[in-house]
Amino acid sequence: MALSGAHNDREELRIHESLDELRTDLADYIAQLSEAAVKDRGVFAIALSGGSLIGLMGKLCEAPYDKTVDWAKWYIFWADERVVAKNHSDSNYKLAKDGLLSKVPIVPSHVHSINDSVSAEEAADEYMFVIRQLVKTRMVNVSDVSDCPKFDLILLGMGPDGHIASLFPNHSVLNETDEWVTFITDSPKPPPERITFTLPVINSASNVAMVVTGESKAEAVHLAIDNVGPDCPSLPARLVQPTKGKSVWFLDKPAASKLDGLRFSE
Numbered sequence: 414m415a416l417s418g419a420h421n422d423r424e425e426l427r428i429h430e431s432l433d434e435l436r437t438d439l440a441d442y443i444a445q446l447s448e449a450a451v452k453d454r455g456v457f458a459i460a461l462s463g464g465s466l467i468g469l470m471g472k473l474c475e476a477p478y479d480k481t482v483d484w485a486k487w488y489i490f491w492a493d494e495r496v497v498a499k500n501h502s503d504s505n506y507k508l509a510k511d512g513l514l515s516k517v518p519i520v521p522s523h524v525h526s527i528n529d530s531v532s533a534e535e536a537a538d539e540y541m542f543v544i545r546q547l548v549k550t551r552m553v554n555v556s557d558v559s560d561c562p563k564f565d566l567i568l569l570g571m572g573p574d575g576h577i578a579s580l581f582p583n584h585s586v587l588n589e590t591d592e593w594v595t596f597i598t599d600s601p602k603p604p605p606e607r608i609t610f611t612l613p614v615i616n617s618a619s620n621v622a623m624v625v626t627g628e629s630k631a632e633a634v635h636l637a638i639d640n641v642g643p644d645c646p647s648l649p650a651r652l653v654q655p656t657k658g659k660s661v662w663f664l665d666k667p668a669a670s671k672l673d674g675l676r677f678s679e
């Protein structure tokens with residue numbers, strides 16, 4: 414690892430020499446959290462995002478993880494989803510199914526994707542209902558601070574504009590505090606209709622991982638982590654601050670290249 418450190422006892426920064434090294438560290442991290450949650454509660458409730466994240470999780474399909482992870486105990490959700498058919502190339506579900514879920518022995522009934530045959534608003538409402546039922550049975554834990562679901566792990570990517578899940582900069586969706594899951598119909602990044610976990614749910618998780626690679630994201634990483642400028646408080650990535658949980662940034666060197674105080678020797 415090029416560098417590993419902590420801003421405070423709840424926020425960790427892991428900067429990797431190579432994507433291969435990042436992939437291995439990410440797989441180790443997820444496997445360890447899965448093992449701990451299964452030991453503690455008998456299940457592991459994990460929420461995925463779309464985009465580059467799924468490719469970076471690829472090592473989980475390989476030895477030793479394919480055999481050592483207790484896949485039957487995984488309950489899978491999406492922190493955000495595009496409102497398109499499940500077989501559409503824009504679907505975050507399809508991305509995860511093709512790249513991960515079809516390659517490991519996940520229980521199909523534990524995979525909680527959105528209803529793709531209703532409107533964005535209805536899909537968000539239905540998804541919240543599904544999560545509510547699983548909170549009642551404690552398949553998903555509940556936060557004692559916010560009464561929100563407390564996922565064991567929420568995995569987030571970040572766009573070059575600093576968006577996470579489908580929470581975009583300066584969008585009114587950032588102010589949603591009543592709902593666990595909400596919808597937008599005007600995403601600046603296509604496709605326009607999406608559903609997304611809200612900030613209170615993300616910040617209620619036990620663990621949040623932000624997995625970000627590439628130079629195009631270096632400026633947003635700098636703004637989010639170095640907390641620069643009071644004028645950009647609505648940068649979504651900056652608003653990820655788990656109330657009681659822990660957050661870890663997984664970065665490669667290009668994504669970390671604009672962080673204050675970091676100079677890498679080649």
Ligand SMILES: O=C1O[C@H](COP(=O)(O)O)[C@@H](O)[C@H](O)[C@H]1O
Pocket residue numbers: 462463464465466493494495505569570571572573576577578579602
């Ligand atoms: O649209 C989305 O973008 C973000 C970031 O994607 P990336 O390809 O730049 O990593 C992703 O995290 C989110 O789930 C997705 O819907």
